[in-house]
Amino acid sequence: xxxxxxxxxxxxxxxxxxxxxxxxxxxxxxxxxxxxxxxxxxxxxxxxxxxxxxxxxxxxxxxxxxxxxxxxxxxxxxxxxxxxxxxxxxxxxxxxxxxxxxxxxxxxxxxxxxxxxxxxxxxxxxxxxxxxxxxxxxxxxxxxxxxxxxxxxxxxxxxxxxxxxxxxxxxxxxxxxxxxxxxxxxxxxxxxxxxxxxxxxxxxxxxxxxxxxxxxxxxxxxxxxxxxxxxxxxxxxxxxxxxxxxxxxxxxxxxxxxxxxxxxxxxxxxxxxxx
Amino acid sequence: xxxxxxxxxxxxxxxxxxxxxxxxxxxxxxxxxxxxxxxxxxxxxxxxxxxxxxxxxxxxxxxxxxxxxxxxxxxxxxxxxxx
Numbered sequence: 001x002x003x004x005x006x007x008x009x010x011x012x013x014x015x016x017x018x019x020x021x022x023x024x025x026x027x028x029x030x031x032x033x034x035x036x037x038x039x040x041x042x043x044x045x046x047x048x049x050x051x052x053x054x055x056x057x058x059x060x061x062x063x064x065x066x067x068x069x070x071x072x073x074x075x076x077x078x079x080x081x082x083x084x085x086x087x088x089x090x091x092x093x094x095x096x097x098x099x100x101x102x103x104x105x106x107x108x109x110x111x112x113x114x115x116x117x118x119x120x121x122x123x124x125x126x127x128x129x130x131x132x133x134x135x136x137x138x139x140x141x142x143x144x145x146x147x148x149x150x151x152x153x154x155x156x157x158x159x160x161x162x163x164x165x166x167x168x169x170x171x172x173x174x175x176x177x178x179x180x181x182x183x184x185x186x187x188x189x190x191x192x193x194x195x196x197x198x199x200x201x202x203x204x205x206x207x208x209x210x211x212x213x214x215x216x217x218x219x220x221x222x223x224x225x226x227x228x229x230x231x232x233x234x235x236x237x238x239x240x241x242x243x244x245x246x247x248x249x250x251x252x253x254x255x256x257x258x259x260x261x262x263x264x265x266x267x268x269x270x271x272x273x274x275x
Numbered sequence: 276x277x278x279x280x281x282x283x284x285x286x287x288x289x290x291x292x293x294x295x296x297x298x299x300x301x302x303x304x305x306x307x308x309x310x311x312x313x314x315x316x317x318x319x320x321x322x323x324x325x326x327x328x329x330x331x332x333x334x335x336x337x338x339x340x341x342x343x344x345x346x347x348x349x350x351x352x353x354x355x356x357x358x
Contacts, residue, residue: 100331202342209345212352258338265335 027055027143031136060140064127071123097122097260105264110271114264117157122260125150129211129252133245141255142211144204151204154263158199162270174273199266203259210255214248289358296351304344308337 030038043054075087102111102118125141132139140146162171175192176185221244224237283291315333319326 100327104328104331202339202346205346205349206338206342209349213345213348254334258334261331261335262338 027057028053030056030059033136056138057140057143057146060128060131060138061146063137064124064131064140067127068123093123094119101257101261102264105261106268106271110268114161114267118260118264121150121154121263122256125207125259126253126256129256130249132211132215133248133252139211139215141207142215144208147204147208150207150259151200154203154266155200158263158266158270159196161267165271166273171270174270203262207255207259210251214244214251218244218248286358289354293351293354293358296354297348300344300347300351304340307340311336311340
């Protein structure tokens with residue numbers, strides 16, 4: 001237990017309340033082992049009215065990117081997978097994404113071309129999710145802006161691949177099923193447009209809400225310890241926290257998988273309309 | 276009961292609706308995902324060799340339902356935070 005954690009615990013015991021929301025939205029500082037809290041306020045800057053400060057989720061995204069780059073350095077050399085244990089672990093993930101997610105949905109030809117994008121999405125989300133379970137880490141995907149950014153990229157890829165495959169006019173013509181009676185068309189156009197935008201919106205909200213919900217539940221269980229203030233009752237919430245933490249590791253993988261498979265599915269739907 | 280409700284402030288109503296909403300979301304999502312899971316189990320029991328395909332389709336449709344449920348859960352969370 002570091003000094004800071006002890007201080008936080010003391011403050012929460014005195015205040016009688018555990019401020020869950022504050023913990024989930026504590027953006028302007030990063031905590032490090034042995035060093036303590038580092039304020040990120042100096043990194044505050046604005047660009048044309050947009051607040052583009054470097055906040056905790058941004059730092060965690062950088063960390064995730066650095067970890068992924070290190071993974072590549074450890075596991076690959078000259079475009080070849082090395083034969084160490086870590087490379088084999090990565091191979092399991094990569095083969096899973098390729099053989100269970102991308103190839104069955106898109107087929108081998110298109111799947112091979114799109115595979116790097118889906119692998120990037122999968123590993124980036126996975127590493128960001130897992131960082132939330134590391135001490136001193138935070139889940140960048142627990143911030144709605146991060147997932148919104150991911151969803152916008154997914155939206156651009158989904159629409160862009162449809163346009164690249166079927167042409168600009170063919171892409172938007174394929175939104176309407178052929179053989180539709182003329183009077184339904186004015187109703188169907190807004191419906192299809194809303195559906196087009198709702199898919200990435202749902203991707204964004206799903207990832208964000210799943211990650212926030214898990215962490216809120218962990219904090220709620222920890223809050224029970226401070227509420228009860230009893231050494232006898234403390235192990236019970238602790239067991240709950242351990243269980244939820246293990247569940248969180250599973251959810252981290254599941255959400256990365258679901259984001260990837262849904263993006264694959266939607267991309268395939270725009271690339272091959274009509275079935 | 277009516278007199279009791281009259282004494283509640285707007286903030287209290289917001290908290291109340293957030294809690295009730297979260298419960299209703301749970302009912303809906305539970306029923307929906309439960310139906311998917313039940314039918315997927317049926318399918319797997321009838322055709323064990325199609326397990327992988329059924330599981331993938333099950334996870335996708337469960338995720339779609341879950342997305343709507345989580346959207347409502349976020350609305351409840353916002354009610355709680357902004358109240």
